[in-house]
Amino acid sequence: xxxxxxxxxxxxxxxxxxxxxxxxxxxxxxxxxxxxxxxxxxxxxxxxxxxxxxxxxxxxxxxxxxxxxxxxxxxxxxxxxxxxxxxxxxxxxxxxxxxxxxxxxxxxxxxxxxxxxxxxxxxxxxxxxxxxxxxxxxxxxxxxxxxxxxxxxxxxxxxxxxxxxxxxxxxxxxxxxxxxxxxxxxxxxxxxxxxxxxxxxxxxxxxxxxxxxxxxxxxxxxxxxxxxxxxxxxxxxxxxxxxxxxxxxxxxxxxxxxxxxxxxxxx
Amino acid sequence: xxxxxxxxxxxxxxxxxxxxxxxxxxxxxxxxxxxxxxxxxxxxxxxxxxxxxxxxxxxxxxxxxxxxxxxxxxxxxxxxxxxxxxxxxxxxxxxxxxxxxxxxxxxxxxxxxxxxxxxxxxxxxxxxxxxxxxxxxxxxxxxxxxxxxxxxxxxxxxxxxxxxxxxxxxxxxxxxxxxxxxxxxxxxxxxxxxxxxxxxxxxxxxxxxxxxxxxxxxxxxxxxxxxxxxxxxxxxxxxxxxxxxxxxxxxxxxxxxxxxxxxxxxx
DNA sequence: AGAGCATTACTGGTCTGACTACCTGAGGCT
DNA sequence: AGCCTCAGGTAGTCAGACCAGTAATGCTCT
Numbered sequence: 001x002x003x004x005x006x007x008x009x010x011x012x013x014x015x016x017x018x019x020x021x022x023x024x025x026x027x028x029x030x031x032x033x034x035x036x037x038x039x040x041x042x043x044x045x046x047x048x049x050x051x052x053x054x055x056x057x058x059x060x061x062x063x064x065x066x067x068x069x070x071x072x073x074x075x076x077x078x079x080x081x082x083x084x085x086x087x088x089x090x091x092x093x094x095x096x097x098x099x100x101x102x103x104x105x106x107x108x109x110x111x112x113x114x115x116x117x118x119x120x121x122x123x124x125x126x127x128x129x130x131x132x133x134x135x136x137x138x139x140x141x142x143x144x145x146x147x148x149x150x151x152x153x154x155x156x157x158x159x160x161x162x163x164x165x166x167x168x169x170x171x172x173x174x175x176x177x178x179x180x181x182x183x184x185x186x187x188x189x190x191x192x193x194x195x196x197x198x199x200x201x202x203x204x205x206x207x208x209x210x211x212x213x214x215x216x217x218x219x220x221x222x223x224x225x226x227x228x229x230x231x232x233x234x235x236x237x238x239x240x241x242x243x244x245x246x247x248x249x250x251x252x253x254x255x256x257x258x259x260x261x262x263x264x265x266x267x
Numbered sequence: 268x269x270x271x272x273x274x275x276x277x278x279x280x281x282x283x284x285x286x287x288x289x290x291x292x293x294x295x296x297x298x299x300x301x302x303x304x305x306x307x308x309x310x311x312x313x314x315x316x317x318x319x320x321x322x323x324x325x326x327x328x329x330x331x332x333x334x335x336x337x338x339x340x341x342x343x344x345x346x347x348x349x350x351x352x353x354x355x356x357x358x359x360x361x362x363x364x365x366x367x368x369x370x371x372x373x374x375x376x377x378x379x380x381x382x383x384x385x386x387x388x389x390x391x392x393x394x395x396x397x398x399x400x401x402x403x404x405x406x407x408x409x410x411x412x413x414x415x416x417x418x419x420x421x422x423x424x425x426x427x428x429x430x431x432x433x434x435x436x437x438x439x440x441x442x443x444x445x446x447x448x449x450x451x452x453x454x455x456x457x458x459x460x461x462x463x464x465x466x467x468x469x470x471x472x473x474x475x476x477x478x479x480x481x482x483x484x485x486x487x488x489x490x491x492x493x494x495x496x497x498x499x500x501x502x503x504x505x506x507x508x509x510x511x512x513x514x515x516x517x518x519x520x521x522x523x524x525x526x527x528x529x530x531x532x533x534x
Numbered sequence: 535a536g537a538g539c540a541t542t543a544c545t546g547g548t549c550t551g552a553c554t555a556c557c558t559g560a561g562g563c564t
Numbered sequence: 565a566g567c568c569t570c571a572g573g574t575a576g577t578c579a580g581a582c583c584a585g586t587a588a589t590g591c592t593c594t
Contacts, residue, residue, distance in 0.1 A: 018345075018346075023334065031368070034372060035371060035372070060327055060330070063327070063331060064330060064331055064334045067290065067331045067334045067335050067338075068334050068335070068337075068338045070335075071334075071335045071338050071339060072338060072365060072368065073365075074372075078285070079285075090369050090372045090373045094365060095362075095365055095366065095369065097339075098339060098361055098362045098365055099362065099444070101298070101339070101357075102357060102359060102362055102443070104302060105301070105302070105357035106357045106443065108443050108444075112442050112443060112444060113444065115390070115394065115442055115444075115445070116390075116442060116444035116445055116448075119386055119387065119390040119445065120386065122386075123382065123383075123386035123523070126522075126523055127382065127519075127523070130519060130522055131519075175375070175379050175382055175383060176373040176374075176375050176379060177369070177370060177373060177375055177379060177380065177383040177452065178382070178383055178386065180369060180373065181366075181383075181448060185444065226522055226523070252394070252397060252398070255393075255397055255493055256390065256393055256394065256493070258494075
């Protein structure tokens with residue numbers, strides 16, 4: 001009998017890839033199951049000890065797999081829960097964390113994130129205008145009302161209500177990717193400028209102007225004017241955050257913001 | 268003496284958050300170290316057994332932390348390496364993977380993905396027009412040339428060259444987020460329509476029309492006309508993939524594609 | 535001395551078995 | 565019905581062991 005068989009016939013491929021680790025098998029299998037629909041959001045994974053039997057690996061390996069799946073937002077675990085890990089619906093949370101991390105590590109500027117966000121918000125507004133139902137309009141009005149209430153509570157509360165408005169618009173766009181990416185970049189920007197936003201005498205002016213912009217966006221969505229909604233969304237973000245940018249960055253962001261300006265109408 | 272102290276004074280915040288787990292301490296500590304610069308790319312972490320001493324947790328917990336850090340691209344490990352895990356330079360790789368996963372898990376329709384992609388590509392083209400250098404133009408020409416060569420090699424090869432062109436444009440936009448999201452959604456779309464693209468007698472027409480569109484985009488970037496570049500990018504994607512959509516979807520996508528049409532110019 | 539090679543002393547990857555704190559659901563109580 | 569208790573099983577954690585693999589050490593040969 002052959003004594004020493006090369007682990008894999010990679011001598012052929014030439015691509016020296018490492019021996020797959022035990023936990024990777026488990027991760028791949030679960031991800032594939034979610035992908036193929038045999039595991040849906042809300043479903044439960046068997047307990048760790050049961051997974052040990054199914055995959056024929058030790059509990060350590062199972063647990064390492066759980067950590068990886070958890071960190072990419074596929075599952076969630078709770079100590080003591082006899083029902084096992086739960087499959088999560090796709091959310092923006094892990095994306096947000098990675099985005100923030102990358103933004104900080106690579107020193108990518110606030111301008112980069114704002115450009116990305118303007119792109120997404122304007123698309124969301126455009127789609128929302130095309131697809132909004134009567135009920136959606138009510139939700140938007142509610143979000144507007146919340147912003148109005150927060151006028152008195154300071155910039156921080158107001159910002160929260162502001163973000164909520166954008167969340168609603170993104171939801172109405174009915175495009176999961178735009179929605180999730182939007183949530184992630186909004187949160188990431190918040191993480192980054194936390195602290196930069198200090199009390200200022202101009203806060204009231206900024207908040208009122210923002211409120212006005214949002215009202216315009218809402219009306220564009222109401223009248224299902226996708227193009228106007230798209231344009232307004234861009235400029236409104238620029239108006240809100242532009243003052244945080246350096247001169248050169250501001251110029252670049254303004255250029256993108258100006259796109260779609262209806263010839264000789266809104267300003 | 269008090270007998271039973273609440274684990275944390277969260278009774279105040281009301282925000283019932285779970286007891287931090289052992290491996291999370293390790294993850295946070297390493298991430299903070301990288302963030303604060305005390306750990307730079309290329310540095311080595313101590314071996315797992317040494318980390319057990321430093322953090323006073325078991326090796327299992329250390330290993331779970333390693334898996335999390337690995338999956339978010341902070342470190343890389345190799346079996347048997349006596350120098351310990353290595354700190355990786357920040358890359359967009361994990362973000363791209365997560366985004367791709369999200370695109371697949373969210374079960375977005377082709378129309379959803381196309382809308383998302385049109386949004387990103389147009390933003391990338393706009394920025395590329397604003398920021399392109401002379402060298403960038405050369406790269407774009409090279410990508411164009413490759414597409415021209417692939418005219419003879421069939422739709423599959425041509426599509427690859429097409430995607431490459433978009434990659435180059437995205438790179439020139441110099442916005443990491445737009446670039447990464449673009450890569451992810453392009454890959455997802457390819458996965459989704461793989462197989463749907465079958466040989467057709469109209470392939471040559473499609474390819475030539477696409478080539479023409481890309482030439483227009485390139486010229487807009489050359490003349491630094493951001494608005495035209497943005498518009499052309501949208502419509503060119505629609506032209507390329509539109510025939511794969513159902514009627515209602517096609518209408519919605521066309522609506523977004525039409526945004527920014529310069530009044531009474533192109534077409 | 536310097537190049538090449540076997541050895542050695544670790545490493546990461548995996549497994550086992552144990553303990554604790556905790557959650558859930560069943561059954562009994564009011 | 566609603567509340568409480570409690571048993572069973574769970575995730576989280578730990579200690580200890582083994583294996584396959586790496587790289588630096590020290591040795592040999594030239």
